[in-house]
Amino acid sequence: MSDNKYRMPDERGHFGKYGGVFVAETLIPALAELDEAYASARNDPAFRAEFEYELAHYVGRPSPIYHARRWSEALGGAQIYLKREDLNHTGAHKINNGIGQALLARRMGKPRVIAETGAGMHGVATATVAARYGMECVVYMGSEDVRRQAANVYRMKVLGATVVPVESGSKTLKDALNEAMRDWVTHIGNTFYIIGTVAGPHPYPMMVRDFQSVIGRECIPQMSALAGRQPDQVIACVGGGSNAMGIFYDYIPRDEVKLVGVEAAGLGLETGKHAASLTAGKPGVLHGNRTYLLQDPNGQIIETHSISAGLDYPGVGPEHAWLKDSGRAEYVTVTDDEALKAFHDLCRNEGIIPALESSHALAYAARIAPTLARNKILLVNLSGRGDKDMHTVAEKAGIRF
Amino acid sequence: MSRIAAKFAELQGRQRKALIPFITAGDPEPGQTLPLMQALVAGGADIIELGVPFSDPMADGPTIQRASERALTYGVSLRIVLGMVHEFRKTDATTPVVLMGYANPVEAYGQAAFARDAQAAGVDGVLTVDYPPEECAGFADLLQTHGIDPIFLLAPTSEDRRFADVAELGSGYIYYVSLKGVTGSAAIDLDEVARRIPVIRAKVGMPVGVGFGIRDAASAARIASVADAVVIGSKIIETIEQSPAGEAPARVTAFLREVRTAMDATTRGVQA
Secondary structure, three states, X not given: OOOOOOOOOOOOOEEOOXXXXXXXXXXXXXXXXXXXXXXXXXXOHHHHHHHHHHHHHHHOOOOOXXXXXXXXXXXXXXXXXXXXXXXXXXXXXXXXXXXXXHHHHHXXXXXXXXXXXXXXXXXXXXXXXXXXXXXXXXXXXXXXXXXXXXXXXXXXXXXXXXXXXXXXXXXXXXXXXXXXXXXXXXXXXXXEXXXXXXXXXXXXXXXXXXXXXXXXXXXXXXXXXXXXXXOOEEEXXXXXXXXXXXXXXHHOOOOOOEEEEEEEEEOOHHHOOOOOHHHHOEEEEEOEEEEEEOEOOOOOEOOXXXXXXXXXXXOOOHHHHHHXXXXXXXXXXXXXXXXXXXXXXXXXXXXXXXXXXXXXXXXXXXXXXXXXXXXXXXXXXXXXXXXHHHHHHHHHOOOOX | OOXXXXXXXXXXXXXXXXXXXXXXXXXXXXXHHHHHHHHHHHOOOOOEEEEOOOOOOOOOOHHHHHHHHXXXXXXXXXXXXXXXXXXXXXXXXXXXXXXXXXXXXXXXXXXXXXXXXHHHHOOOEEEEOOOOHHHXXXXXXXXXXXXXXXXXXXXXXXXHHHHXXXXXXXXXXXXXXXXXXXXXXXXXXXXXXXXXXXXXXXXXXXXXXXXXXXXXXXHHHHHHOOOOEEEEOHHHHHHHHXXXXXXXXXXXXXXXXXXXXXXXXXXXXHHO
């Protein structure tokens, strides 16, 4: 979907030693079918035109870039600009990918779509596009996340989706992903699995990145128009990493722009209760790809923690693993408390309620802005709005509705 | 000749099909694994598939997931599983043992170290569910170097070009997954299996075992009439789950004897 000079992954989905197709034989034919269908769709002008039409008229793209002047002033350093993915239909960047994969499902003649979800944003996006295109929709969600994100569960149900709480393992996003894979392998004939992030077996990491790359592609002319130049740094939160890949992708060949991914340090890296796979994990194989994973010395995947359900995942997209090892992107961490402070600061200074996921990127911008000159520019991907997090934030403050 | 190849050669001479039961190492608790392996042999097992517990068993249904979770509460690691095989080998020098599990514990152990230690423990075959041929040429070579058979899966949906991949990298036997879905799923399409097995056997040049969806003596016997080996997993795990403390080995032996008898009756009938 982009005319990018950077060429990754290779034909078999490898980003250096990461990525690939690490699945049971039962899924191999389905992935080959998907790979073929996507290769044909991405080169089909009619498919691209329909995707762009839907992004413009249904999602409301392009999303604006907003110069957060008051907050930048309060921080007293670099200028912070926000890419407003929170203003998309359904309130986050997830819908970009949802539209793309739903159009592909329709093109492949699959009447049923399934999805996994953590915070519920990808589930809502999938339920939304399923309603939009008249498809049956089943969303798998860890029972712990069902509890944390009750409002989103109800949104999915209102949109006609069936939400299946997953009770196995840690009852969070990774277990929802396992269960969605099991559903897919059982209903391969009529079912399209809409993966919500840039992880999973090839072609998912590439395909989801391509659909999300509209974010960064819009930023380049928008920054030229608004600031007269490109940012010094592009900052995005990383769970699985789809909003980050989306905004990074068109900036990868522009070496002068620093790319920074912000992982969830939870209660602090030293406590072990975090979700910082790139920072504190090591390479392994999970969910169909080789990437950095949070695991014990025996290779068992360990339970993660983040205040934001959307970052609470023990793996990360393989392209981020590649960008880290190659040095093209830098990955840093922000704790629950820092993210919460940034959440409140953006609310009070700019009248924007950010998602707790996005608040991690904001917190890192707030950490470095005061150390930089006033003419420096930080572009933060405000990947989603925070309405869904009201009860988490209230709970932290000791307030009950 | 590997223990697995020797076993299939011996069975062919006796006009018998291989019975391959699966249990998860460390389930219901680590002390039970050695007695359960011996109970499998007593019930007529020709080869034992020993599951390596993993936190995220994506290709398994609820029954084997539960077995994995029970074993993990005791911290049963790949290293501990190798120790169990080592203990079993002290009591049984002939029954082949195939480890079945997921890639990440092997990645964490280190592929080369694992191949070396598995050989030393007396492991005969390794089936890594999420290492398809295109991602594990190097690992398959390491296993072969250490005299271990890399076992691969084929599915009803596998295309012909997959046969060449597994024929090149694999040895021992092929594990044909008889239905779409996860382990422990319901129905099995016997006609489809009967059509596919001879084709696969001819193309890959090794015995073909069938698993997924085989739950009783009758279905095992039907599969034995067309395949070289019958793999039974979830049903055995359920038998273990439902047994009062201490009785699991005896019950597993009784169940397998039934299966063995039915299989042997069928294969003798076919020959006669």
